[in-house]
Amino acid sequence: MRPRSVQVTEVGMRDGFQMESRILPTERKEAIGLALIAAGVRHIEVSSFVSPAAVPQLADAAALVGRLKGKGAELSALVPNVNGARRGVAAGIDRLTVFASASETHNQKNVRRSVAESLAGMGEIGRIAADAGVPIDGSVATAFGCPFEGEVSADAVLRVVEGYAAMGADRIGLGDTTGMATPRVVEGVVTAIRARFPGLSIGLHFHNTRGIGLVNVMTGLDLGVTRYDASIGGLGGCPFAVGATGNISTEDLVYLLDELGVETGIDLPRLIGVAHDVQAAFARELPGQVMKAGPRLARAPE
Template identity: 60%
Template sequence: MNAPTLPSRVDIVEVGLRDGIQAEPVYVRTDEKIAIAKALIAAGVKHFEISSFVSPRAVPQLADAAEVVAAVRQEGVTLSALVPNVKGAERAVEAGVDAMVVFMSASESHNLKNVNRTREASMAGFAEVCRIAESAGIPVHGAIATAFGCPFEGIVRVETIADIAKQYADLGMHTVTLGDTTGMATPPLVTERCRAILAARPDLEIALHFHNTRGVGLVCVYAGLIEGITRYESSIGGLGGCPFAPNATGNISTEDLVYMLDEMGIESGVDLAAMIEIAKRAEKAVEHGLPGQLMKAGPRLRTYGMDSVRTAAG
């Protein structure tokens, strides 16, 4: 059996400063967010979902979105931001983001919980967001939450995913992100959904966003690589977890993802040693342990002195 042909390079989108910290109980200071973002850029990260222009009352952690964008913006770095509605889009334009991200859930029940709107109402609102973005020359990416399963409804039909992706494309979007909001993705589902979207709209670029809720986040990345997907969203230290999904855990860890890609000979442009240190800094910023594994174990070929462990007796 021949080994699959995998991409030689992928783009990593760091979402830790948005998806990662949005529900954290300890407020991360603006200057610390900016410092972490700049450290990530120095480590080679070039794509960010940097914040969200949501109501500050709804998500106080991200009330400083415009300030963070202004401080972090630099040549060669793409700063995208989540926009939930027209008002958010207007604020994003004023802040000067490089891209906007709109999102809806594939299941009606999760969309109602997550944004308190029907899917139809969400999609209708995106048309105006796209008009505002187009007038400002800003691209819009579409994200599909619960793309691999819903905590309230269970299975989400692949036809539903493909239909939402087609509607996004009809609104002028060129990228669609499949979000594994509740960690229900499996490799066969990744294969099925990527192929269905590309069959329906081969002009769309697919990005994949996995959570490690059931321990198969990186296996799902591998399934995406086999399908030729080259854009993956991840979070420093494995920060994150949807507040509107029961028992949700964090995103796949950026440094764990970089380690796997390095070991596979796939270029990401991100420095692993630097990422490990940034993950440790993020852990201090949120004041609790994070689930990333490389930040604890180190790379595979890390060595120790013989005197670092005791010698067995007997």
């Protein structure tokens, strides 16, 4: 049965901003974050505590958390290692997200470690989070396929999920890192995780690389999944997917959910306005569709 309401997490401020060559000033990011909150977005992946030298687009993570903390949304951030976890906790982040790939090759390309090495290093992150009372999400990259290895088995995904459960993660997210998810694959992976970890909350993070991101959302809804990531204007992508168009657009997702009668608490017209602001900030056309056409009953000018 489809859920009556779902949680939408805005990931554009991390997953999207890190892919852009133009680096926005912290003040502009703050304005975008506040506009998202004003539109009803209550969960924002606001940045990542990675090396500023490696990802200068996100060098102001701590400052941005300080500006948006307590303004009406739960703030999460991606942390790649123990140092990132310490920085995130010190900045006052509400939730930490750790990540590893189900694909061995992708994990090596992404973080230069084996999957086993990534998982082994997460025990200390779990202790840091527990001591600070900060909950953890475990994100599984390439959960539905790998551009290097092709199909990714459910057992490979379960291996990572098991590591997250052991470190105390209360939720996991399945990442469609290079847009390889299909309804059949999504159903298989979600079903396998529920069979092994029936009490673990599952979220879905789809990319629209091959044009069926929202089709996969429909599959998730039919499976009863209630948490979805999306990116304002469709920002984002992956350096390993040539021509990737980024994440599913937040406005497109909210429009779909509105039309299905699934509650999000997000004001679509205001969200479209934020998408246009972000498009102006980066001075390039974004791939989101609803920001161009408006809702279904939008009237054409006379």
